[in-house]
Amino acid sequence: MSQTALFWPAFVQVLLTVFVMMMMGRARSASMKGRKQSLDDVALNRPTDWDDASTKASNNFKNQFELPVLFFAGIGIALALKLVDPVLVALAWVFVLARVLQTAIHLGPNKVGPRGLAYLVGAVALLALWVLLALRVASS
């Protein structure tokens, strides 16, 4: 299997992050215009009256710098050690697709139950990816 197959799910995760960033920018500028929020409060990240769409988008954006960071680290290690195999690639895709779903729920209906479930599926796939990586490294 081509080692670079593991790059593509990482690329989709990067695109997802950029997408959420753009949604956040759009939502925030609409919120600031509509609610006349103080630019000083926004500049210093002080508590300010963001509308729900802005809050959801920025919460989701912050999410993208938690588990996905462990995902990027795992992928970097797998590529550096040439450990890429179909199972790792499949787990990587499950993780990324679960993240896309989690974002869709978060920015859309924001139902906590389904959102948590999508998050959990991604987290378990990522944990499996790391466990597999650890087994490969330990046995090499």
Place this chain on the structure above:
Amino acid sequence: MSPTLILFPVFVQIGLTFALLFWMGRSRVGSIKNGTVKMKDIALGQSAWPDRVTQIGNSFHSQFELPLMFYTLAALIIITRQLDIVLLVLAWLFVALRLAHVFVHTTTNWVPTRFNVFVAGAGVLLVMWVVFAARITLATV
């Protein structure tokens, strides 16, 4: 020394992060189920969780700060094959201090102790980066 030995402390740090994640998830679901918090009070990321749940969540989130520089360094060590016993011992020390930090954070949460353990970990990580910088500088001369 095989450079992949640096990955074992990395695996422990990753395991610690996942343990906190599942612990946080369980305690959050628990406080919703027993009615301490309502879904609508947390759906937008408000800080409405009980103290104990907040402590676990804060500790989880702090695993995405300093440890990222640790993962980065581990990857650089593997690629450049610059692992030695000093870096390996420091790596285990860093992870041990992170475990101690989580322990304080999720139990007494006594800030002076938490701070000291955090600073010790940060110091070890900084030393690792300095040692690595020296190694690759000397290796390329």
